Amino acid sequence: MLKIKNINTYYGQVHALKNVSIHLARGEIVTLIGANGAGKTTVLNSISAVTPVRNGEILFNTSPAHSLSPDRVVGMGISQVPEGRQVFKPLTVEDNLELGAYLRIRKREGRGVIRQSLEEVYTLFPRLKERRKQLAGTLSGGEQQMLAIGRALMAQPLLLLLDEPSMGLAPLVVQEIFTVLKNLRSEKGTTILLVEQNAKAALKMADRGYVLETGKVILEGLASELLENKEVQRAYLGKEKKEIWER
Amino acid sequence: MNLSDQLIQFLLSGFATGSIYALIGLGFSIIYNATGIINFAQGEFVMLGGMVTVFFLTSLHIPLPAAILGAVAITTFVGLLFERLAIRPIRKATPINLVIITIGGSILIRGLAMLIWGKDTHAIPGFSGEEPIMIGNASLLPQHLWIFGMTTLAIIASKVFFNYTISGKAMRACAFNPRAASLIGIDVKRMVLFSFVISSAMGSVAGFIIAPLTMTSYDVGIMLGLKGFCAAIIGGMSSGLGTVLGGIILGVLESLGAGLISSGYKDAVAFIILLLILFIRPQGIFKRAESERV
Numbered sequence: 001m002l003k004i005k006n007i008n009t010y011y012g013q014v015h016a017l018k019n020v021s022i023h024l025a026r027g028e029i030v031t032l033i034g035a036n037g038a039g040k041t042t043v044l045n046s047i048s049a050v051t052p053v054r055n056g057e058i059l060f061n062t063s064p065a066h067s068l069s070p071d072r073v074v075g076m077g078i079s080q081v082p083e084g085r086q087v088f089k090p091l092t093v094e095d096n097l098e099l100g101a102y103l104r105i106r107k108r109e110g111r112g113v114i115r116q117s118l119e120e121v122y123t124l125f126p127r128l129k130e131r132r133k134q135l136a137g138t139l140s141g142g143e144q145q146m147l148a149i150g151r152a153l154m155a156q157p158l159l160l161l162l163d164e165p166s167m168g169l170a171p172l173v174v175q176e177i178f179t180v181l182k183n184l185r186s187e188k189g190t191t192i193l194l195v196e197q198n199a200k201a202a203l204k205m206a207d208r209g210y211v212l213e214t215g216k217v218i219l220e221g222l223a224s225e226l227l228e229n230k231e232v233q234r235a236y237l238g239k240e241k242k243e244i245w246e247r
Numbered sequence: 248m249n250l251s252d253q254l255i256q257f258l259l260s261g262f263a264t265g266s267i268y269a270l271i272g273l274g275f276s277i278i279y280n281a282t283g284i285i286n287f288a289q290g291e292f293v294m295l296g297g298m299v300t301v302f303f304l305t306s307l308h309i310p311l312p313a314a315i316l317g318a319v320a321i322t323t324f325v326g327l328l329f330e331r332l333a334i335r336p337i338r339k340a341t342p343i344n345l346v347i348i349t350i351g352g353s354i355l356i357r358g359l360a361m362l363i364w365g366k367d368t369h370a371i372p373g374f375s376g377e378e379p380i381m382i383g384n385a386s387l388l389p390q391h392l393w394i395f396g397m398t399t400l401a402i403i404a405s406k407v408f409f410n411y412t413i414s415g416k417a418m419r420a421c422a423f424n425p426r427a428a429s430l431i432g433i434d435v436k437r438m439v440l441f442s443f444v445i446s447s448a449m450g451s452v453a454g455f456i457i458a459p460l461t462m463t464s465y466d467v468g469i470m471l472g473l474k475g476f477c478a479a480i481i482g483g484m485s486s487g488l489g490t491v492l493g494g495i496i497l498g499v500l501e502s503l504g505a506g507l508i509s510s511g512y513k514d515a516v517a518f519i520i521l522l523l524i525l526f527i528r529p530q531g532i533f534k535r536a537e538s539e540r541v
């Protein structure tokens with residue numbers, strides 16, 4: 001479904017992604033793990049075309065997506081839930097969701113269909129329905145994350161990119177959100193690319209995973225294998241961290 | 248005429264000019280909110296609204312309603328060209344550079360207007376005659392009513408646009424977070440262009456409704472633009488009620504200052520207020536602290 005072949009992305013002089021190749025099959029949940037600054041977010045932003053790739057190829061369902069503008073990428077069926085939620089705080093919850101369907105409304109899809117998507121999001125996240133007239137800025141962190149995911153779903157994406165959805169959230173909320181993501185895949189067949197610092201939770205949910213280090217893919221494999229991998233355990237599953245906690 | 252009658256008179260005319268400042272100020276804040284740029288060419292859009300109407304009326308002898316429509320269309324087109332030719336090519340530049348570009352653009356537009364129409368001052372006849380309407384001992388021109396009506400209409404229209412239409416909401420989304428807006432498929436460049444279109448149209452409306460009262464010439468844009476900017480600053484650059492109130496406060500104070508102290512100080516009032524606001528409360532008088540959680 002998505003094939004990324006040898007992409008290189010730069011921030012000015014900084015070579016942020018070095019020959020990164022990643023692929024996703026339809027209906028897969030794939031996770032991208034790695035330390036801060038490893039380039040995880042850059043991979044997502046390269047796919048979403050907000051930080052354009054310098055060379056290499058991104059193919060979505062065999063059509064090139066690496067030279068499009070961000071709005072065209074959304075139009076192809078790729079939606080990103082950005083890091084730190086980035087909901088539109090001065091707008092109401094419902095307006096935020098409605099804007100998620102911006103391109104569909106532009107394409108003159110009927111009110112009924114959009115309304116139906118809205119109800120689907122409310123079924124996934126009932127708390128958003130309770131707060132639909134509230135300004136998004138007044139929501140809690142977890143609710144804002146739900147809103148950000150709901151907003152992305154309003155575009156009816158085939159591929160959902162998530163950037164650290166668990167950041168700063170209570171474990172219970174994280175569990176709730178991850179459950180919704182799993183259901184999305186099983187019910188709608190949505191393909192998911194998940195970027196996480198919380199490597200353990202991400203690998204438990206995902207089918208496969210990639211490990212990124214300083215802009216390069218250093219490991220890839222089935223999520224279950226990565227969970228068992230000594231190197232991954234040492235670097236990302238927190239043996240050292242655990243010791244720090246216990247001190 | 249005793250003092251209280253005079254005061255009512257000052258308030259009425261202050262309200263009228265204040266409405267105009269509000270309209271111009273809204274143009275400033277719409278572009279500022281969409282792009283972070285303070286567009287100092289906004290005053291030139293106001294000038295064009297008046298001057299193009301004059302041109303159509305006197306040189307081409309087109310009836311007033313058509314002349315006005317033509318002026319709005321042409322000014323809007325100039326606004327569109329301005330964004331395309333002057334702003335978009337250097338969109339990555341820092342805001343201060345962009346602001347300087349808008350000053351350059353305003354000088355260019357003003358210069359072209361001078362070359363085309365000369366340096367004369369022109370008048371447009373009042374839309375519904377010049378017969379004053381008496382309210383007690385204070386008088387009001389029919390044109391004042393036009394000003395109130397058009398301003399109210401423009402404000403309601405922009406309120407409806409920004410709160411109830413998908414394009415308006417998309418523009419607010421862009422203003423708050425352009426990156427997130429582009430991630431949900433909003434074409435940010437188009438929204439920027441759109442903001443220039445709306446602002447120039449709004450400026451031209453201000454330009455043609457005030458022309459019968461104050462006359463118009465190629466250089467009215469400087470002063471009107473600065474007054475509008477002042478209104479927007481008082482209102483904290485909000486594209487809503489704040490700027491409208493800012494405009495009205497400015498208009499009323501200006502008219503009181505001119506009437507009670509000396510008409511020579513009319514323009515000074517605006518700039519004293521502008522400086523005071525910028526020194527003491529640069530976020531504007533009406534900016535509420537927004538409740539927000541991270």
